[in-house]
Amino acid sequence: MIRLPILLLTLLLSLTAAAQQPLTLWYNKPAEKWTDALPLGNGRLGAMVFGGVGQERLQFNETTFWTGRPRPYARPGAARYLPQIRQLLAQGKQAEAEALAAEHFMGLKDHEEGYEPQKAAWLQRIKAVGAAQAAAAPGWQPIRIPTPNGWEAAGLEGLDGAVWLRTSFELPAAWAGKDLTLSLGRIRDQDLTYVNGQLVGTDEGTTKKRRYRVPAAALKAGHNEVLIQVINYYDKGGLIGVKEQQPVFVAYPEGADPATGVALNPGWQYWVQDQNPPLTPTFQAAYQPFGDVLLDFPHAEASAYVRRLNIDRAETVTAYKHNGVPYIREYFASHPRNAIIGHLSAGLKGSLTFTARFDSPHQQRRSYRVDDHTLALAVQVRDGVLRGVSYLRVAARNGRVTVTDQQIQVEGADEVTLYLTAATNFEDYQHTAADPEKRAAAFMRGVSGQSFGKLQREHQRDFQQLFNTFAVDLGHGPNEKLLFTDERIRQFSPTADPALLALYLQYGRYLLISSSRAGGQPANLQGLWNESLTPSWGSKYTTNINLQMNYWPAELLGLSACTAPLFGLIQEAAEAGKVTAKEHYNAGGWVLHHNTDLWRGTAPINASNHGIWVTGAAWLTQPIWEHYQFTQDKTFLRRQYPVLKQASQFFLDFLVKDERTGWLISTPSNSPEHGGLVAGPTMDHQIIRELLRTTSAAAEVLGVDAELRQQLTDKARQLAPNQVGRHGQLQEWLEDKDDPKDTHRHVSHLWGVFPGTDIPWADQRLTQAARTSLLQRGDEGTGWSLAWKVNLWARLRDGNHALRILENLLAPAETGTGSERGGVYHNLFDAHPPFQIDGNFGGAAGMAEMLVQSHAGYLDLLPALPAAWPSGEVRGLRARGGFIVNLRWQAGKLSAVEIKSEAGQPCELRYGDQKLSLNTKAGKTYQFNGELRKI
Structure with a gap:
């Protein structure tokens, strides 16, 4: 018989020693919000574990559950407008080019056909209800105002439509007979605002600050009622009145100082008039x-509380x-097993009593009994064809x-094991005929009846075969033993707590393994974790x-196996992108703009000033070449070579000669999300030049397409070169128009430094210009931007500056007042803000780049070691050529290096001014001291 008290005592003792476990996130209280919760994932299912006492919450995701449907994304005949757009840009008429492109060149939206008449009819019905009818309606409920992240954050998740909000204010006697200004800040999206039943203002647009004149005749002595009909069509809704330079939610005399106004009553209420507006046209899903999964317990009080995430075991406790x-x-x-497994135990037999139930933010949801131990949840997205089924089984x-x-x-149970499975009807980006219930049931059959211990051991073997290939030690300090993780973040400095950086690096590896495994979808903007029906930027795949x-960390940090879902997306996008290349550019090959989704949309989206960016496909070929360089896998390269070849073919057709310079340029395009629609952005040329060279190199490795290789090489030489501008900067555009005071988050023109190789270290003129540009952009930014700068x-090769950026990357995103900025949340998730996982991955890659670089054809050891890491060790770094690198350093100097050759390629080592060349044999390991002398 299981001796529960002894096992539990052992586990509790291990938990109190968590500070001595470097690969642990741990806390002394339950999660209060989503970014406090701890992530689990198997590449297909993800869960955020809150660790509540009276109620446990596991918010879960399935990686194929999206809005949308298979449909055309490219706009037929858009290419006929391409010459006009190019001509307008050549004439310096950017605004006219953007307007023409916005009307005729953007991709197709879903639900675009027939939307306007449906919207007009719906609005007519909605606006027929006046303030008096709304005020008298039953069912008004309290709500917190303002809601900076939409009323979804105040309990109205997924709500679109018409909602009335009301409050009041008291009119001072001294203001009798005066007109007032009512300040409401910003509203999503449209409002009709009434005071005492009289319409005082209406506007539409989330950026507009609502300040309405209230005539004295509409006011009453003392109490005055404010009713606002808010109409929200899509995404977030509500009163978001933040970021104002003057008080918001106040009334004050016209022309007076707003600070002298009276505050609106904070006791706001809401009434939902209609939550079914016509589906808004959207570019992507x-x-x-x-x-x-909610577990409700009969007790809410606890002592000796601790929760933790063991990232080396991929489990929460x-x-x-x-x-x-x-x-x-x-x-x-x-x-x-394609499942999430839980185990509940207590130190006294018969002590486990609780209820387990499902909840979901989707309007179309139902739970139902499957059998004596299993509950099911069925959900359907409102906007799209996907539906899902989840099974929860209790043993x-x-x-x-x-x-x-x-x-x-x-x-009265002694112990309980929970099994959670989920599936959707998604088959691939063109088909959705699968049966989610049969899938969920099949997954459940594969896991139920198995003991928790057996499943746990199986899980750990599977996870650790990936995770345990790498280890890092950057030094230690007292905080890692004394402080919980959220407090370590608050007190972080890279010199006092270098182990937090090592934990952050390993956490990035943990997140990639958890969100990207063979058979699943690639990691999206939030990996595979998301609690919102309206996630920021759709939680899509942003490809700029x-x-x-x-x-970025996959090849460097021993996780090549995690790239399989990415290559699957690339293959599918390459097929879809052929249609976009033809319809938008009358070109061969394939093209992808700055976003894609589950359905592999490749057309330009959002707005013409940033959505027409043509090098997404070209950039996505870089991971293919990187994978080959790190693994030397010719079979893989042969399979993926057509993707490179077709991406290059597009640019052979697309590039045009600039009449002023004679260079080949990319037009129309943009420097991502900066500067609008232009001809000839530097980033495009860097990416295209590298694509053409890479494709030529791949063809040479495979012994194919000799004639094409020469053509690609010739085109690469004709592309507009990198240029140094009048401020000593690397120019971001064809023209010398950079502003040295510009601190934009994108540093797109530095792509040739990283992740590309278009600007080699040996070219000190361009390297210095890139450094100048980077200094001008500054050290601040949000998560992914900081990670790129690292x-x-x-x-x-400036390790101290890289570490300064890392310090910003690990700054607390949340202050004591609850305001947000870039950095990390309590659970070490990266803050854009809000949460975006790319900063976690980019930061991990940046630390690896500080320790070993191999992009220049040799292994550069400790190229950017900061002074704050005087001693340390790293094992399992990967380098191009098929090498595994182990390093140790002391007093800021290399003390030992070990190289294992997996492919038998020649190897050159460099450390400072020292060089060593050797021919290697596959499977053999080579050891050297700090002077690169053989041991």
Whole structure:
């Protein structure tokens, strides 16, 4: 028989020693919000574990659950407008070019046909309800105002439509007979605002600050009612009145100082008039949450509380005592079994009593009983064709289990194992005919009946075969032993707590393994974790840096196997992108603009001033070549070579000669999200030049397409070169128009330094210009932007500056007042803000780049070692050529290096001014001291 008290005591003792475990995130209280919760993932299912006492919440996702549907994305005949757009840009008429492109060149939207008449009819019905009818309607509820992240953050998740909001203010007697200004800040999207039943203002647009004149005749002595009809069509809604330079939610006399105004009553209420507006046309789909598993316990008080995420075991543990009885909850996401597994135990037999139930933010949802131990959740997205089914099964030792359509009741059990599976009807980006219930049931059959211990051991073997290939030690300090993780973040400095940086690096590897495994989708903007029906930027695949950054650490940090989903996306996007290349550019090959989604949309989206960016496909070929360089896998390269070849073919057709310079240029395009639609952005030329050279090199490796190789080489030479501008900067555009005071988050023109190789270290003129540009952009930024700068400073061999950026990257995103900025949240998630996972991945890659670089054809050891890491060790770094690198350094100097050759390629080592060349044999390991002498 299992001796529960002894096992629990052992586990509790191990939890109290968590500070001595370097690969642990740990906390002394439950998660209060989503970015406090701890992530689990198996590449297909993800869960955020909150660790509550009275109620446990597991918010979960399934990686194929999105809005949208298979459909055309490219706009037929758009290419006929390409010559006009190019001509307008050549004439310096940017605004006219953007206007023409906005009307005729952007991709197709879903639901575009027939939308305007439907919207007009719906609005007519909505606006027929006046203030008096709304005020008298039953069902008004309290709400917190303002809601900076939309009323979704105040409990109205997924709500679009017409909502009335009301409050009041007291009119001072001295203001009798005066007109007032009512200040409401910004509103999403449209409002009709009434005071005492009289319409005083209406406007539309989230950037507009609502300040309405209230005539004296509309006012009453004393109490005055304010009613606002807010009409929201899509995404977030509500009163978001933030970032104002003057008081918001006040009334004051016309022309007076707003600071002298009276505040609106904070006791706001809302009434939902209609939550079914016509589906808004959208360019691309959005990643969706699936649901929640909620466990409700009869006790809410706890002592000796601790929760932790063991990233080397990929499991969360929550432990506490109630009335002297220890309770333990353990969870992990099993990749072999396609399931999330939980185990609940207590130190006293018969102490586990709770209910388990599903919840979901989707309007179309239902739960139902499957059998005596299993509850199911069925969900359907509102905007799209995807539906999903999740199974939750309970296996209890002793006690009683009762299942209804609403919940599972567990009474008096000794221990309980939970099994969670989920599936959708998604087959691939063109087909959605799968049966989600059969899939969820099949996954459940594969896991139920298995003991928790067996599944846990299987899971750990699977996870650790990836995770344990790498180890790093950057030094230690007292905080790692004394402080919980959230407090370590608040007190972080790179000299006092270098181990937090090592933890952050390993956490990045943990997140990549958890969100990108063979058979699943690639890591999106949030990996695979998302709680919102309206996630920022749709939680899509943004391809003007963010998707690529997600995979920067993969090859360097021993996670080549995690790239399989990315290459699957690239193959599918290459097929879809052929249609876009033809319809928009009358070109061969394939093209991808700055975003894609589950359905592999490749056409330009959003707005013409940033959505027409033509080098997404070209950049996505870089990971293919990188994978080959790191693995030397010719079979892989042969399979992927057509993708490179077709990406190059597009630019052979697309590039045009600039009449002023004679150079080949990319037009129309933009320097991502900066400066509008232009001809000849520097980043494009860097990426295209590298693509053409890479494709030529791949063809040479494979012994194919000799004639094409020469053509690509010739075209690469004709491309507009990198230029140094009048401020000593690397020019971002064809023209010398950079502003040295510009601190834009994108540093796109530095792509040739990192992740590209278009600007080699040996070219000190261009390297210095890149350094000048980077200094001008400054050291601030949000998560992914900071992560890119870490990598750039590493490539520029300035480890101290790279570490300064890392310090900003690990700054607390949340202050004591709850305001947000770039940095990290309590759970070490990267803050854009809000959460975006690319900063985690980019930061991890940047630290690896500080220790080893191999892009220049040799292994550069400790190229950017900062003074704050005087001693340390790293094992399992990967280098191009198929090498595994182990390093040790002391007093800021290399003391030992070990190189294992996996492919038998020639190897050149460099450390400072020292060089060593050697011929290697596959499988053999070579050891050297700090002077690169053989040991």
